[in-house]
Amino acid sequence: MASLRASLSLDRVGAVIAVLIGVALTAAPFVTYRANRIVAGEGRMLADALPPAGVAAVVLAAIAAAACAALIRRPAIRLAAAALGLCAVFPAVGVSAGFVAPAGNGFARVSPALGFWLLALAFALLAADALMRLRLGPWVRLAALAAAGAAIALLLLSGAWADLSLMKEYAGRAESFWREARQHLWLALGSTGVACLVGLPLGMLGHRIRRLRTALLQVLNIVQTIPSIALFGILIAPLGYLAAHVPLAAALGIRGIGAAPAFVALFLYSLLPVVANTITGLGQVPAAVTDAARGMGMSARQRLVEVELPLALPVILAGIRIALVQNLGMATIAALIGGGGFGTFVFQGIGQTAIDLVLLGAIPTVALSFAAAILLDALIDLTQRGAHDRD
Amino acid sequence: MIEIERLTKRYGATTVVDDVSFRVEEGAIAVVVGTSGAGKSTLLRMINRLVAPSAGRVLVDGEDTMAIPEDALRHRIGYVIQGYGLFPHRTVAENIATVPRLLGWEKRRIAARVEELLDLFQLDPGEFAQKFPHQLSGGQQQRVGVARALAAKPALLLMDEPFGALDPVIRSRAQDDLLAIQRRLRTTVVLVTHDMNEAFHLGDRIAVMDRGRLLQYASPGELLLRPAEAFVEQLVGTAERPFRLLSLTKVGEALEPGHAEGEPILLSATLRDALSQLVWLGREALPVVDAAGAPAGRISIAQILRHGRALP
Amino acid sequence: MSRRAFVLRGLALLLFVAFVTAPQLFAFVFEPLAANRAPAIYNQGSLLALTLSHLRTVALATLASTVLAVALGILVTRPWGQEFLPLSRAIVNIGQTFPPVAVLAIAVPLVGFGEKPAFIALFLYGLLPIFENTLTGLTGVSPQTLEAAKGMGLNARQRLLQVELPLALPVILAGIRLSVIISLGTATIGSTVAAKGLGEVIIAGLQSNNLAFVLQGGLVVALMAVLIHDGLGLAERMAARKPGRHGGEAA
Numbered sequence: 001m002a003s004l005r006a007s008l009s010l011d012r013v014g015a016v017i018a019v020l021i022g023v024a025l026t027a028a029p030f031v032t033y034r035a036n037r038i039v040a041g042e043g044r045m046l047a048d049a050l051p052p053a054g055v056a057a058v059v060l061a062a063i064a065a066a067a068c069a070a071l072i073r074r075p076a077i078r079l080a081a082a083a084l085g086l087c088a089v090f091p092a093v094g095v096s097a098g099f100v101a102p103a104g105n106g107f108a109r110v111s112p113a114l115g116f117w118l119l120a121l122a123f124a125l126l127a128a129d130a131l132m133r134l135r136l137g138p139w140v141r142l143a144a145l146a147a148a149g150a151a152i153a154l155l156l157l158s159g160a161w162a163d164l165s166l167m168k169e170y171a172g173r174a175e176s177f178w179r180e181a182r183q184h185l186w187l188a189l190g191s192t193g194v195a196c197l198v199g200l201p202l203g204m205l206g207h208r209i210r211r212l213r214t215a216l217l218q219v220l221n222i223v224q225t226i227p228s229i230a231l232f233g234i235l236i237a238p239l240g241y242l243a244a245h246v247p248l249a250a251a252l253g254i255r256g257i258g259a260a261p262a263f264v265a266l267f268l269y270s271l272l273p274v275v276a277n278t279i280t281g282l283g284q285v286p287a288a289v290t291d292a293a294r295g296m297g298m299s300a301r302q303r304l305v306e307v308e309l310p311l312a313l314p315v316i317l318a319g320i321r322i323a324l325v326q327n328l329g330m331a332t333i334a335a336l337i338g339g340g341g342f343g344t345f346v347f348q349g350i351g352q353t354a355i356d357l358v359l360l361g362a363i364p365t366v367a368l369s370f371a372a373a374i375l376l377d378a379l380i381d382l383t384q385r386g387a388h389d390r391d
Numbered sequence: 392m393i394e395i396e397r398l399t400k401r402y403g404a405t406t407v408v409d410d411v412s413f414r415v416e417e418g419a420i421a422v423v424v425g426t427s428g429a430g431k432s433t434l435l436r437m438i439n440r441l442v443a444p445s446a447g448r449v450l451v452d453g454e455d456t457m458a459i460p461e462d463a464l465r466h467r468i469g470y471v472i473q474g475y476g477l478f479p480h481r482t483v484a485e486n487i488a489t490v491p492r493l494l495g496w497e498k499r500r501i502a503a504r505v506e507e508l509l510d511l512f513q514l515d516p517g518e519f520a521q522k523f524p525h526q527l528s529g530g531q532q533q534r535v536g537v538a539r540a541l542a543a544k545p546a547l548l549l550m551d552e553p554f555g556a557l558d559p560v561i562r563s564r565a566q567d568d569l570l571a572i573q574r575r576l577r578t579t580v581v582l583v584t585h586d587m588n589e590a591f592h593l594g595d596r597i598a599v600m601d602r603g604r605l606l607q608y609a610s611p612g613e614l615l616l617r618p619a620e621a622f623v624e625q626l627v628g629t630a631e632r633p634f635r636l637l638s639l640t641k642v643g644e645a646l647e648p649g650h651a652e653g654e655p656i657l658l659s660a661t662l663r664d665a666l667s668q669l670v671w672l673g674r675e676a677l678p679v680v681d682a683a684g685a686p687a688g689r690i691s692i693a694q695i696l697r698h699g700r701a702l703p
Numbered sequence: 704m705s706r707r708a709f710v711l712r713g714l715a716l717l718l719f720v721a722f723v724t725a726p727q728l729f730a731f732v733f734e735p736l737a738a739n740r741a742p743a744i745y746n747q748g749s750l751l752a753l754t755l756s757h758l759r760t761v762a763l764a765t766l767a768s769t770v771l772a773v774a775l776g777i778l779v780t781r782p783w784g785q786e787f788l789p790l791s792r793a794i795v796n797i798g799q800t801f802p803p804v805a806v807l808a809i810a811v812p813l814v815g816f817g818e819k820p821a822f823i824a825l826f827l828y829g830l831l832p833i834f835e836n837t838l839t840g841l842t843g844v845s846p847q848t849l850e851a852a853k854g855m856g857l858n859a860r861q862r863l864l865q866v867e868l869p870l871a872l873p874v875i876l877a878g879i880r881l882s883v884i885i886s887l888g889t890a891t892i893g894s895t896v897a898a899k900g901l902g903e904v905i906i907a908g909l910q911s912n913n914l915a916f917v918l919q920g921g922l923v924v925a926l927m928a929v930l931i932h933d934g935l936g937l938a939e940r941m942a943a944r945k946p947g948r949h950g951g952e953a954a
Contacts, residue, residue: 012786125790128797132789225932226925227888233905233921237736237914257909292476294441295549296490296539297465310480329802333892337909346808350896355812362805369800 014069024118061088097163203278262334270323277319281312422594475536764825776837821893836878840871
């Protein structure tokens with residue numbers, strides 16, 4: 001009896017989430033309707049945004065999730081409730097778009113409004129809280145990431161969201177969307193990759209040579225401090241000079257304005273986490289372990305490859321994670337200097353005050369950073385062999 | 392056999408090891424004792440060339456260590472340190488296999504050797520082979536550390552405070568285990584410690600060092616009866632002397648004919664154990680039996696006291 | 704601090720002040736970059752006014768983020784807020800995958816152009832590092848120290864004010880420094896949404912294809928960021944330089 005009462009007592013986090021859900025359902029518009037892309041929108045409450053069956057489904061799912069959040073402490077059940085909520089509101093907002101817009105009106109725009117975002121936020125918080133408490137292993141987390149990715153792909157491919165303003169913005173520029181996506185990935189992944197190629201050896205050298213280490217970290221710390229646009233700006237002049245005076249550079253596509261300064265700047269930014277974590281990771285290898293390795297007759301190379309690097313790997317990967325997540329976000333700024341990437345839509349959106357266009361650039365960026373963070377966190381866990389109980 | 396000849400290590404103006412020479416016979420245990428900073432560890436680390444000597448040389452089985460490539464030399468010499476330095480990312484089996492793998496042994500031979508060593512150290516292979524070091528107790532880690540050092544059947548084993556991280560009860564068991572295994576494998580051992588009891592317990596010969604110099608290198612008995620310097624006498628501990636002496640002699644060596652009443656003492660016990668038993672039971676003499684339990688004679692307090700004197 | 708480092712810092716500060724108050728003095732440096740008789744020095748507003756406006760936005764936003772983030776950090780580390788701790792950590796982790804520019808861009812349609820969206824973005828994004836470091840600092844206080852404080856009869860409030868916060872201070876300050884640096888960068892981007900700041904110089908240069916503007920804007924912003932980063936680092940070390948306390952570099 002006592003255990004039942006304990007499991008039914010009010011959960012504070014859940015209570016906050018339940019209140020959030022309540023507010024979202026009753027006090028905020030679910031979608032915004034605009035007669036065309038430019039005019040100001042008007043909010044539609046949930047009751048007016050969906051056919052009756054849809055309203056009932058969303059309300060029921062939301063109330064069920066809120067009840068689970070507030071009353072049930074078992075994380076697995078809370079996770080299921082969050083999933084149920086997300087599975088209800090995401091398709092619902094797509095349905096709403098078709099429902100709210102007058103039939104046959106190609107100019108009308110429907111976007112998710114505060115109510116939808118609050119509901120999505122509440123369910124996401126509930127899921128995040130449950131996931132933190134479940135302490136899932138790395139493989140399960142990766143599987144969850146893949147499942148979420150598949151669900152989103154299904155949602156988009158099924159056309160359930162086709163009537164939403166966001167997807168209309170996409171439909172109008174699908175080709176340039178994928179071009180900028182490739183550019184964004186190339187900028188972020190490429191620069192991080194080069195930073196690894198350069199940073200790992202630099203870190204290993206820094207680990208051995210004290211004076212180099214101090215100088216290296218000082219310089220990289222200063223670079224890291226410089227705001228991104230400023231660094232882009234500073235790099236434009238020398239790269240422009242290079243392009244004008246070195247034919248090979250120009251032939252390689254290096255120009256003052258464009259992707260080159262962005263790539264170089266992102267590379268410079270990601271050097272610090274890679275180098276610093278390589279140095280920290282190698283420095284954390286216990287002295288007794290390296291002493292024993294030397295004493296058993298392992299050569300310097302064997303020690304580095306078989307002992308020091310494997311033991312430092314989780315810390316080095318943590319550095320790469322920081323660099324990658326940072327670069328995926330910062331690559332949006334490249335668009336300001338003509339470097340392309342998802343930032344193109346963000347800045348176009350700002351210029352046109354078109355929030356859906358901004359979202360078209362921002363959502364994929366956040367999704368990419370988020371996926372990269374989960375992926376690398378799982379990888380870090382997998383490489384921590386022997387550092388903690390694996391089972 | 393290992394010969395240390397005029398070995399010296401200087402760091403700038405300070406001399407850490409000063410002109411040390413001694414020789415350890417095949418299959419013997421030499422213990423190097425001294426206070427901290429005496430240069431014991433540096434001496435040990437010059438044997439496997441982890442520290443390069445400033446002068447002097449080391450011969451292993453007559454061969455100058457300088458003539459052997461550094462890594463090859465270390466493959467031939469087992470090395471155990473205080474924290475053991477087990478590789479945290481490798482299993483027990485992988486840790487033990489380190490040197491055989493470096494030497495390019497065949498997989499099957501390595502596996503067989505690992506199993507043999509785990510058995511020898513009373514670690515069930517089925518249970519322990521796939522564990523990681525952090526899953527082991529301190530005593531188990533210590534045994535894996537020694538097993539790893541012995542994996543490639545080295546003729547020489549260097550140990551730097553190998554029991555330093557263990558609590559007293561486990562420590563004395565680990566020392567007994569080491570002795571038993573060493574007697575069986577006949578590995579030559581050089582062991583560094585600051586613990587005098589450990590030195591007397593394990594050492595066939597004891598080297599006493601102070602401030603880089605070797606003060607005396609002798610058998611435990613000689614160290615007690617004829618200390619070369621006041622410092623050695625002080626380090627040995629004047630109050631402990633007679634008892635240390637008694638613990639060097641077995642009951643069998645002081646046996647008297649005849650019999651006595653009371654709980655029997657084993658032939659293989661030390662005189663110190665026998666004295667302790669006699670005092671505790673309040674008897675003048677006790678019967679002595681061999682391992683099979685057959686009566687062998689008796690041992691008396693008077694007889695024991697004769698063996699605990701400085702001058703016979 | 705070594706003598707050389709001191710002189711170097713002084714010179715950098717002097718250079719910065721000289722440039723924003725009398726930029727014309729440096730025209731000769733940038734003239735080669737200004738093609739087609741374009742002006743070599745930014746002429747669409749006073750650099751000093753832009754700098755002050757930039758700094759004001761950052762200072763106000765950081766102040767607001769600090770107050771809220773530290774308060775939240777204290778809240779979730781108290782016994783009755785503990786349930787929120789795992790979720791708070793998750794939010795910090797997720798929040799940091801949002802690029803600042805996205806926050807900035809999303810704020811525009813909601814509040815319009817100008818200082819407001821910049822302030823909102825700076826404030827929201829600035830919360831994360833301070834909150835994270837407050838958590839790290841407060842949860843990093845050793846249990847023995849707290850036990851001892853309890854044993855001496857300090858109540859919860861006294862423990863917080865006299866033990867936990869002072870011990871966590873260097874880590875919290877490091878978070879504030881990180882937040883300021885991120886805000887300086889975000890405020891620079893803020894110029895794309897018409898917030899007054901030094902980013903304007905770079906943006907104007909990009910729009911009019913004037914490399915001289917781009918470079919001087921970049922250099923001024925970079926110099927300012929490095930100087931502020933350095934100055935805050937100095938303040939942190941001073942705060943940490945109490946007996947028996949190590950001024951740790953927190954991530």
